Structure formats: C-alpha cells, structure tokens
Amino acid sequence: MSVDRLITSGTFALDGGSWQVDNxxxxxxxxxxxxxxxxxxDAAAILAAAGGRxxxxxxxxxxxxxxxNAAAEVAAAAGAPILLHPADQVLWAMQYGPEVPYLPLKDGQVIDAGDVALTVLHTPGHSPGAVCLHARELGVxxxxxxxxQGGPGATGRSHSSFETIIESIEDRLLTLPGETIVHTGHGDSTTIGVEAPHLADWLARGH
Incomplete structure (x- = not known):
C-alpha cells in the first residue's frame, strides 16, 4: 500500500476574487x-504520478x-468515476455546469483504494459538502x-461557516486517535494530537 503526494499549482477563484495556490x-x-x-x-501530472497504475x-x-479543475480530464483519460458529496453541487456547477457527472458520496461510505479502505467523514463548514477520508489501517x-497544520480551513467566503467547521472538526476529527496523521489539501501534514489542544484558541479567534 502506498500514499503519494503530488503538489500542483494554479488558481483558486470564488466570489469574484482569484488567488494563486499550491494544492x-x-x-x-x-x-x-x-x-x-x-x-x-494539472491532469497530465496526476496521470503521470499514477505511474501506470x-x-x-x-x-x-x-x-x-x-x-x-483537473477532475474531468483525469476521469476521462482513466475511465474512472468522480465522487463528490452532493451538498457541494452549487460549487461543482460553477466549474462544470451540468456537463460533467459525478457519483454522490455519503457519510460512512467506504471506498476501496487498492489494499486501503477510505471511510468518508462528512465534515461541512469549509463548504457544505466537504468530506475527509479516514484510512484507519494507515493511521491517516x-x-x-x-x-x-495550525487550524481550521477558511470560512470567510460563500457557502462556508466557521461554527459548522469547528463542530465538524471537534466531532469527526478530534475524536480520532491522537497519532493519526492529517494529510491536508494544502501545505504540510500534521497530526490530530498536535492540533487538538488548540481548539479553544480557534474558537477564541473566531475566524
């Protein structure tokens, strides 16, 4: 079993603004x-990272x-389905409209990734359909x-809620074993044990 990280760069756009980001x-x-x-x-880089798998x-x-933004191209090239929680349909439509279909994710669903089982945890807040994927056997x-690393995702833009993301983190993530490694959408990884003591600080900041 393996976990590989590829860093790609591009633009995040929402609410009329755009920002250069590494993902x-x-x-x-x-x-x-x-x-x-x-x-x-970067669909080409993602397909190359699969290394023939x-x-x-x-x-x-x-x-x-x-x-x-590379999901449709990767899916077409690989003949693979796209999976997304349907509560994020409004955001999906901003990128793809009705042209690109996806299969709906649901809380508790298990996705087979080779020898690894990924359990879907619905964790709304950053967006309505945000999910985390727990690989229990890997401790990840x-x-x-x-x-x-350092706190919750941003909630200052449309379709997000600080109160909701804090509830999701507290109920769904901080209940995982402290040694669980957190592989994030941007930046460096962390652990549940490192982040859990700071919940009160996040609440005080209220960002």
Whole structure:
C-alpha cells in the first residue's frame, strides 16, 4: 500500500476574487491501482504520478475549483468515476455546469483504494459538502481544506461557516486517535494530537 503526494499549482477563484495556490493531490492505493484525492490543476501530472497504475476513482474532498479543475480530464483519460458529496453541487456547477457527472458520496461510505479502505467523514463548514477520508489501517486522515497544520480551513467566503467547521472538526476529527496523521489539501501534514489542544484558541479567534 502506498500514499503519494503530488503538489500542483494554479488558481483558486470564488466570489469574484482569484488567488494563486499550491494544492496537494494524494494518490492512495497499491502497486496495481490507486484512488486520486483532489485532482487539482494539472491532469497530465496526476496521470503521470499514477505511474501506470489503474486509477479507480477521483474523490473530491470538496468542490472549490482548485480541488476539482483537473477532475474531468483525469476521469476521462482513466475511465474512472468522480465522487463528490452532493451538498457541494452549487460549487461543482460553477466549474462544470451540468456537463460533467459525478457519483454522490455519503457519510460512512467506504471506498476501496487498492489494499486501503477510505471511510468518508462528512465534515461541512469549509463548504457544505466537504468530506475527509479516514484510512484507519494507515493511521491517516485526508482532511482536504477542513483541518490544516495550525487550524481550521477558511470560512470567510460563500457557502462556508466557521461554527459548522469547528463542530465538524471537534466531532469527526478530534475524536480520532491522537497519532493519526492529517494529510491536508494544502501545505504540510500534521497530526490530530498536535492540533487538538488548540481548539479553544480557534474558537477564541473566531475566524
């Protein structure tokens, strides 16, 4: 079993603004097949990172454009489905309209990634359909933009809620074992144990 990180760069756009960002694309699986988590910016680089392994699914932690803008191209090239929580339909439509279909994710669903089982945790707040993916056997959670090294994901833009993201983190992520590694959507990884003591600080900041 393997977990590979690819960093891709491009533009995040929402609410009339745009920002240059670096995204983590995670490939999880075996020597034969992988699941792509967040197909961001560069389909060719993602397909190359698969290294000849069969891509069985493209899983979106949420539908902000910087996390999905290569999903359609990767899916078409690999013949693989795109999976997204339907509560993010409004964001998905901003990028793809009705032309690109996806399969709906639901809380508690288990996705096979080679020898690894990824359990879907619905963690709204950064967006309505944000999810994290818990690989219990690996002691890893893929947090998208819900939890970063240093705190929760941003909630200052449309379709987001600070109160909701804090509730999601407290109820769904900080209940995981402290040694659980948090592989994030941007930047460096962290652990649940490192982040958990700072919940009160995040609440006080209220950002």
């Amino acid at each position: 983590n694309v995670w490939l999880v699986g075996s020597d034969e097949e992988v699941v792509v988590i967040d197909a961001a910016h 069969r891509i069985t699914a493209i899983v979106c932690t949420h539908a902000h454009n910087d996390h999905i 959670v893929f947090s998208g933009d819900t939890l970063f």
